[in-house]
Amino acid sequence: MKKYLIETDNLTKKFDGFAAVNSINLKIPQGGIYGFLGPNGAGKSTTIRMLLGLISPTEGKAKLFDKSIDKDRLDILKKVGSMVENPSYYAHLTAYENLNIIREILNVEKSEIERVLNIVGLLEVKDKKVKKFSMGMKQRLGIAQALIGNPELLILDEPTNGLDPAGIREIRALIKGLPEKLGITVVVSSHILSEIELMATDVGIINKGNLIFQGSLEELQKRSLAQIKIGAEPKKEAIDHLLKRGYQVEERDKYIYIKEFSSPSILTKELVINNFEVYHISEDKSNLEDIFLDITRKENQDEITNIN
Amino acid sequence: MFNNLKIEFMKIKRSNIFLVATFFPILAVIQGFSFAKNIKGQEEIDLWGALFSGSTLMYGMLILPIFITIIFAIITRIEHSNNGWKQLLSLPIRREDVYISKLILGCIAVLYNLVVFLIGILISGIILGGKGSIPLDIIVLRPLLAFISSLPIIAIQFYISFKFKNVGVPLGVGAIFTLPTILIANSTKYWIFYPWTYPVLTMMPNFVTSAEQTLRYGIMYGVSILSFISIIGVGLYKFRSKDII
Numbered sequence: 001m002k003k004y005l006i007e008t009d010n011l012t013k014k015f016d017g018f019a020a021v022n023s024i025n026l027k028i029p030q031g032g033i034y035g036f037l038g039p040n041g042a043g044k045s046t047t048i049r050m051l052l053g054l055i056s057p058t059e060g061k062a063k064l065f066d067k068s069i070d071k072d073r074l075d076i077l078k079k080v081g082s083m084v085e086n087p088s089y090y091a092h093l094t095a096y097e098n099l100n101i102i103r104e105i106l107n108v109e110k111s112e113i114e115r116v117l118n119i120v121g122l123l124e125v126k127d128k129k130v131k132k133f134s135m136g137m138k139q140r141l142g143i144a145q146a147l148i149g150n151p152e153l154l155i156l157d158e159p160t161n162g163l164d165p166a167g168i169r170e171i172r173a174l175i176k177g178l179p180e181k182l183g184i185t186v187v188v189s190s191h192i193l194s195e196i197e198l199m200a201t202d203v204g205i206i207n208k209g210n211l212i213f214q215g216s217l218e219e220l221q222k223r224s225l226a227q228i229k230i231g232a233e234p235k236k237e238a239i240d241h242l243l244k245r246g247y248q249v250e251e252r253d254k255y256i257y258i259k260e261f262s263s264p265s266i267l268t269k270e271l272v273i274n275n276f277e278v279y280h281i282s283e284d285k286s287n288l289e290d291i292f293l294d295i296t297r298k299e300n301q302d303e304i305t306n307i308n
Numbered sequence: 309m310f311n312n313l314k315i316e317f318m319k320i321k322r323s324n325i326f327l328v329a330t331f332f333p334i335l336a337v338i339q340g341f342s343f344a345k346n347i348k349g350q351e352e353i354d355l356w357g358a359l360f361s362g363s364t365l366m367y368g369m370l371i372l373p374i375f376i377t378i379i380f381a382i383i384t385r386i387e388h389s390n391n392g393w394k395q396l397l398s399l400p401i402r403r404e405d406v407y408i409s410k411l412i413l414g415c416i417a418v419l420y421n422l423v424v425f426l427i428g429i430l431i432s433g434i435i436l437g438g439k440g441s442i443p444l445d446i447i448v449l450r451p452l453l454a455f456i457s458s459l460p461i462i463a464i465q466f467y468i469s470f471k472f473k474n475v476g477v478p479l480g481v482g483a484i485f486t487l488p489t490i491l492i493a494n495s496t497k498y499w500i501f502y503p504w505t506y507p508v509l510t511m512m513p514n515f516v517t518s519a520e521q522t523l524r525y526g527i528m529y530g531v532s533i534l535s536f537i538s539i540i541g542v543g544l545y546k547f548r549s550k551d552i553i
Binding site: 049052053054055056073074075077078080082084085086087088089090091092093097100101102104105106107145 | 311314315318319321322323386389390391392394395396397398399400401402549551552553
């Protein structure tokens with residue numbers, strides 16, 4: 001059986017009756033990077049807070065390292081580094097002093113401070129007050145705070161928020177190297193699919209509090225293959241023709257979409273030879289929103305079939 | 309616990325808490341000093357008494373309660389601003405330890421404030437050349453007793469400062485409840501219902517005039533300790549299960 005570092009059982013959080021997180025069953029394997037994907041307000045942060053014991057679930061359980069977070073919180077948190085939403089810091093203290101406070105709580109070597117400052121590239125500004133830091137530097141400090149004490153599990157909530165493109169690339173490279181170099185399992189949340197695609201080995205997608213997809217990145221990519229978008233006249237006949245040819249056709253706002261992989265040139269030829277007027281053809285890589293729509297639509301269809 | 313307290317001290321570095329704690333009582337001592345100096349020429353004057361009551365009035369009624377208000381607002385603001393709570397509480401640290409060590413830090417600052425006050429009085433008295441032996445039972449003992457009678461204010465301000473993210477709430481509450489003290493402290497009947505009067509009445513040595521008042525002082529210490537324990541207890545209970553959003 002596969003070993004899961006984090007497992008939740010119908011984890012639910014309701015705020016005044018509204019389910020911000022609705023009965024989700026996370027299965028996060030050890031030794032990889034788990035991308036936790038969802039639009040803003042989908043319940044990512046609430047879930048992460050429950051995993052860390054910051055908020056208590058209305059229903060369900062969360063287990064980390066095979067221990068329950070509400071019973072063995074301290075034992076679990078000794079092995080977890082985290083950054084939840086915006087980085088937290090004591091602005092009137094220097095970067096070094098901020099890290100020293102965490103080091104003291106974790107009771108680890110003083111050399112840890114320099115080590116993590118070096119990893120995030122803040123060693124040179126360690127004696128600068130954090131209130132004078134730029135947004136990107138604060139973000140790095142947040143990651144350094146999470147890395148101190150060499151945790152077995154790292155939970156980073158939107159770690160590239162507010163960084164410039166170069167910074168994003170750096171942090172991404174840093175995160176990608178962690179499982180191999182240090183054996184750390186990483187959970188990273190984001191609302192940007194491409195971000196997750198570039199880092200994660202496994203993916204969980206949450207929308208409106210529901211976990212609508214969970215699996216490896218390949219499984220997700222299979223569901224989000226590029227599609228061909230065609231504008232052709234007369235449309236109805238064109239669709240009939242393509243269907244006859246065995247294509248999977250979908251019609252959405254004036255355009256025809258071909259789902260499975262096919263070559264745009266072959267499709268154009270197919271239509272033009274048969275006297276259709278092709279005024280648009282493009283390859284559409286689905287973005288996160290499309291995948292959401294796609295997955296939720298399928299879910300809804302499943303529901304309908306089940307009712308029937 | 310000692311380690312947690314050390315961590316709290318690391319956090320208040322450069323926050324000027326102890327500068328404020330030094331400066332505030334000195335203001336009161338200066339007032340008492342000038343009061344005692346003005347009447348020094350007159351005969352049959354109890355210089356120590358004049359110095360002490362001259363300083364105590366402003367100190368007990370205004371400076372101490374306001375200091376308590378400010379100190380707990382600063383201590384909790386350190387976490388309230390910049391999302392400190394979620395960072396701190398996702399580390400392997402007990403919530404009750406965080407709560408208690410912040411309370412102890414604040415109490416240390418209040419005690420330090422009282423000690424600066426009493427040392428200031430002693431130095432002023434020696435400078436003014438107070439005759440006879442120094443009345444230590446008043447100058448040393450009263451401020452220390454005032455710590456006990458400040459416990460309700462400490463508990464209330466701590467509770468409010470912990471609960472409200474906006475620093476204006478504890479500061480506003482502290483100011484609003486401190487100001488009417490002078491009126492209520494003058495009432496021999498009703499002061500007991502108003503904890504903000506406790507510190508000044510503890511320190512004013514001539515207030516105890518009747519057996520009834522002596523009894524009331526006894527009740528005051530009892531109320532102080534019990535209300536402190538219950539308010540702190542409720543606050544801790546709530547904080548332990550609070551959702552950190």
